[in-house]
Amino acid sequence: MSYFQMLKTTIKTLLSRPATLMYPKKPAQKFKSTRGKIEIDIERCIFCGNCQRKCPCVAICVDRNERTWEIDRYRCVICNCCVEVCPVKCLRCDNDYTKPSTEANVKDKFKQQKPQ
Amino acid sequence: MPKKTVIPFGPQHPILPEPIHLDLVLEDEKVVDALPSIGYVHRGLEKLVEKREFTEYVYVIERICGICSFIHGLSYCQAIEEIMGIDVPERARFIRTMGSEYSRTHSHLLILGCIADGMGFENLFMGLWKARERVLNRMEESFGGRIIQGTCKIGGVKKDITGETLDKMIIELDAIDREMKEMTEILLKDDAVRHRLKKVGYISRDDAYHLGAVGPTARGSGVRIDMRERGYAAYDKIKFAPVLESGGDCYARTAVRVGELFQSTDIIRQCIRKMPDGPTETKVIGNPSGEYASRVEQPRGEAVHYAKANGTRYLSRFRIRTPTFANIPPLVEMLRGCELADVPVIILSMDPCISCTER
Numbered sequence: 001m002s003y004f005q006m007l008k009t010t011i012k013t014l015l016s017r018p019a020t021l022m023y024p025k026k027p028a029q030k031f032k033s034t035r036g037k038i039e040i041d042i043e044r045c046i047f048c049g050n051c052q053r054k055c056p057c058v059a060i061c062v063d064r065n066e067r068t069w070e071i072d073r074y075r076c077v078i079c080n081c082c083v084e085v086c087p088v089k090c091l092r093c094d095n096d097y098t099k100p101s102t103e104a105n106v107k108d109k110f111k112q113q114k115p116q
Numbered sequence: 117m118p119k120k121t122v123i124p125f126g127p128q129h130p131i132l133p134e135p136i137h138l139d140l141v142l143e144d145e146k147v148v149d150a151l152p153s154i155g156y157v158h159r160g161l162e163k164l165v166e167k168r169e170f171t172e173y174v175y176v177i178e179r180i181c182g183i184c185s186f187i188h189g190l191s192y193c194q195a196i197e198e199i200m201g202i203d204v205p206e207r208a209r210f211i212r213t214m215g216s217e218y219s220r221t222h223s224h225l226l227i228l229g230c231i232a233d234g235m236g237f238e239n240l241f242m243g244l245w246k247a248r249e250r251v252l253n254r255m256e257e258s259f260g261g262r263i264i265q266g267t268c269k270i271g272g273v274k275k276d277i278t279g280e281t282l283d284k285m286i287i288e289l290d291a292i293d294r295e296m297k298e299m300t301e302i303l304l305k306d307d308a309v310r311h312r313l314k315k316v317g318y319i320s321r322d323d324a325y326h327l328g329a330v331g332p333t334a335r336g337s338g339v340r341i342d343m344r345e346r347g348y349a350a351y352d353k354i355k356f357a358p359v360l361e362s363g364g365d366c367y368a369r370t371a372v373r374v375g376e377l378f379q380s381t382d383i384i385r386q387c388i389r390k391m392p393d394g395p396t397e398t399k400v401i402g403n404p405s406g407e408y409a410s411r412v413e414q415p416r417g418e419a420v421h422y423a424k425a426n427g428t429r430y431l432s433r434f435r436i437r438t439p440t441f442a443n444i445p446p447l448v449e450m451l452r453g454c455e456l457a458d459v460p461v462i463i464l465s466m467d468p469c470i471s472c473t474e475r
Contacts, residue, residue: 002306003308005302006240006302006306009239009299009302010239013243019249031253033257033258033259033260034256035260035266054169056172056173056175056176077179079175080266084274
């Protein structure tokens with residue numbers, strides 16, 4: 001008879017600390033290499049449009065005349081493709097995720113100040 | 117002669133991780149026939165190959181499936197590399213092998229947990245997924261994503277793994293092994309589990325072979341099919357033998373998966389030991405022209421990726437034969453003659469991955 005095989009493990013886990021985190025009170029475990037969301041240093045951007053052309057999910061919109069760079073956070077699949085193709089390396093991948101929202105589209109628009 | 121009743125099973129059902137629909141023909145409580153129908157999550161990703169450059173399509177291919185994504189990416193890259201005649205550096209091959217085995221471990225732990233959940237054994241389900249969390253953390257730390265790693269690229273891998281991370285992996289692998297051993301022993305030895313799995317969903321060796329079963333479904337019936345033996349990536353430099361069981365029932369298929377868990381951690385250890393130094397990628401110049409069918413072993417079995425290129429930046433045709441698709445005819449055979457209450461466990465023992473199947 002080998003019923004109650006789980007009992008030993010159950011008692012052990014009952015007496016030990018929980019394996020889960022009290023999120024969001026305690027922050028989730030993050031790693032340096034985690035792909036969370038795309039960040040831009042807009043002042044260094046040259047508006048070449050490489051990121052827009054290479055984006056597999058069409059989440060980025062670059063406007064050269066307006067000098068704006070826009071990303072749809074919920075279209076983006078965080079594949080890191082734009083970061084790799086950026087010629088001036090002004091894009092980077094942050095290890096923090098996009099915050100949840102009740103909106104269907106969360107668009108972040110960045111505008112470069114025109115040089116004086 | 118009892119009256120026949122048709123009961124729809126799915127696409128929404130508490131035990132189904134993904135939507136598959138089965139029309140179960142019953143005589144009293146016995147299933148006499150099952151008619152599967154798929155097509156609920158078709159997204160047309162194969163067609164998208166004509167709109168995305170061949171180097172960018174790898175991001176799409178990785179997102180076909182939420183469980184075996186790494187191996188899809190690997191298989192696609194292999195197909196393009198063969199067409200273009202690119203020689204992938206040795207270190208990249210080893211990193212790809214490690215990624216594949218980490219994927220296999222987390223996929224098997226996921227479905228073993230789901231099987232426990234399907235039987236109502238919540239404790240075991242949580243225990244198995246606790247072990248899986250350790251695997252996912254290692255994947256996130258070394259590749260950047262919990263499941264969709266985004267590591268494979270045509271010509272090698274994007275990210276090198278540092279020596280420090282490799283040392284940490286070895287220490288963590290022992291802890292993963294310990295935790296998996298504790299949980300899988302319960303899964304294989306507990307009588308409550310054995311009663312639910314033994315002599316349920318039987319398929320003979322001949323039937324499994326002739327109906328084209330692949331992966332643990334075939335190996336659980338004693339058919340020796342393992343694409344890793346063909347030696348793609350760095351598998352030709354790794355010592356391993358396919359895990360075989362002869363039972364042919366749900367218990368045998370579960371035992372194959374448990375065996376493969378420990379085999380995977382052993383392969384990762386061998387990879388870390390044998391990992392050579394050197395570059396991780398080669399430069400890709402030009403566009404592919406030609407066709408190739410790449411075969412790899414996914415957690416669920418053999419997947420075939422067919423690519424046809426015409427010398428431009430866009431492929432002209434891309435097709436995937438996924439393991440779950442091959443395993444549906446054997447599933448229908450397994451369901452014939454079983455009790456209605458056993459249907460969930462039989463479906464889960466085949467490890468259905470419908471998102472892959474429908475693309």
